Amino acid sequence: MPVPVQRDHERTRLALADWLTARTPRADEVRVGPVRVPGAAGFSGEILLCDAEWTEDGTERREPLAVRVAPTGHRIHPDDRWTEQVRLLEALNRTDVPVAPLLGHEPGSSVLGAPFLVMRRIEGRVPADFPSYHREGWLAELPEHRRRAVWCGGVEMLAAVHRLDPRALGLGFLDRPEYGSGHLTQQLTEYTRLMPYYGADGNEAATTALAWLRENRPEEPGRPRLLWGDARLGNIVYDGETPAAVLDWEMAALGRPESDLAWFLHLDRHLSEGIGADRLTGLPDRAETVRHYERLTGHVVRDLEYYEVFAAFRFCVLTARVTRLLEESGIMPPGTDFPLHRNATRLLARVLEETVARRGGAAVPR
Template sequence: MAVPQQRDPARTLERLASWFGERDPRCTVTSVSVPGSGFSTETLIVDLRRAGAGERLVIRVAPTVHRVYPWDRFAEQVEVLRVLDKESDLPVPGLRDYEPDPSVLGAPFLVQDWVDGRVPSDYPSYHRQGWVAELPEPARRRLWFAGVDMLARIHLLPLGSVGAGLLDAGGAGRTSTARHLDRYAGQLGFFGCADDEVVSTALDWLRTHDPGDPVEPGLVWGDARIGNLIFDGTTPVAVLDWEMAAIGQPEVDLAWYLYLDRNLSEGIGVPRLTGWPDRAETLAYYERRLGRPVRDLGYYEVFAGFRFALVTARVTRLAVDRRMVPPGTDFPLHRNAVALLARTLAETTALPGQDRAR
């Protein structure tokens, strides 16, 4: 589901033409379009000509009207992207510019390189149809494990190279997981989940069973899923969407990667793609790449389900408020998310040690 159109296209083109022209008089903006993807950040595709040559760039605008998250961390996200672009070998789209002045587009925005490639679709689910479903089974497996490889590359980065102070929520003496959980738990009203029994039960369980910090916390991508990777064939050529980035345990990302895939199959009643690697295969592969056993994965899967239920509640409310769906429409996004969270919590708490890592 895309962020709804928030601005006049002709006026936007005029403003961006002026903005780019001030930076380079050789630059002429020829078109501005809005892609059909993205929950929380408005994205614009800008085509321009510079000294006679065509060029395409991507602009991501800080959320204002359509806010999925209650906090403003856009400047932090920009700085993380800047550091990753300059100081790591991760394939993040090159950061061209950052405009903190909201007078141009109504909010701060960043400018990044356009990256050619294909992205697995959430809507409709790649388990249901699309280019991923059309791949031969061996290619599908390579695609999935290439995403797992990217997780490991992120988690093996030295923390100092990504500016830990930018993302750490603070709280001396508290674990990284507790700080991460508190960020969401303190905003249940904003997300629209304050009275949700399943969400409250999950939160109580998460607070009671905090696994601590068995390894030094590092960079967590946040929205770590195959749908946030651009692929050339089965090779990732860009890692997208760092708005949920944090400092924490690597298992946070692995659990989200598994959980969001589960949501796009079991969560919406769609069979998984044949030959698609399962949880056990993924876990074993990731452990080899990370170089250590995964710990407390069941806990982090519940944590993933808890956060996803908050996000879907907020998106559902926005969809109704912005008339993206007619009033009274059965909009199953949040209902499905809560049902999957309830199953995940039941599975995790039913096993000895309350851990589904094995």
């Protein structure tokens, strides 16, 4: 579901051509083709697709581009931390985690009205959220053994991210000490303060889960790892069944890898059980996924149930914000029955109830 069109595409095309020409000194002129918005883009920022062509040393060159523009009017998070996202992508371009090569970025707003970055577009297919890949689309059409390969490839991307050394890559800027010490403390403090912004302060399931999360917070032993943040199949470009690029780092942080693994599992659960769809056969279940992840990383997964509640809570809160943005943008008129947040809320209540029951029925704070 793309963000609403926020610009004139012809003016954008010409502005990008001028910008690229100024940054391609060996080219007389860079020509940019029609600008388009991908149909499966997210709601947290503009993605613009185009092709650039130029002549360099007598040779015709062509580059497929993806331009990501910092969110302005339609923003899920109050702070997009844009500069940090650019620095993270620059660091990831030096690793074995497959990300789209960063070709340049513009920190100011004079060209497109907001900062933006330009990446080489990676061709491939992405499992869709709308409609869920469990219901239709290329993943559902694959035979079971190939679906399994797609899923395992996603887990391998998680492992590749978590094997990175944040200190060696200079990623300390992802820490949020203004919210306390440790990823969980920082996230819980931030969400507590921002519940009204997200529009979730009146959601009983969310406020109940937040109280439980604060009361049952586990230790965070060992050095923090890089967290992808929005770790899910829908943020991976596949070449066949092989991951070709990992997308969307706006939720990146430092913390325990269980946070990413739980989000990966929960988003898949939301797109199946959470919306009343049968989960695709052939996809490894939770237990097998954890075993595969542990084999890949050598990390023994602990406190996963807690992090699954944490994932369900965050997704519920974020869908409250998405629903509000859809209404404010006019994409969804007020009063429209849009089930995203309702489904996320229902699944959060279920996940919390299951976790409490497995832990012996400990009281849920009210």
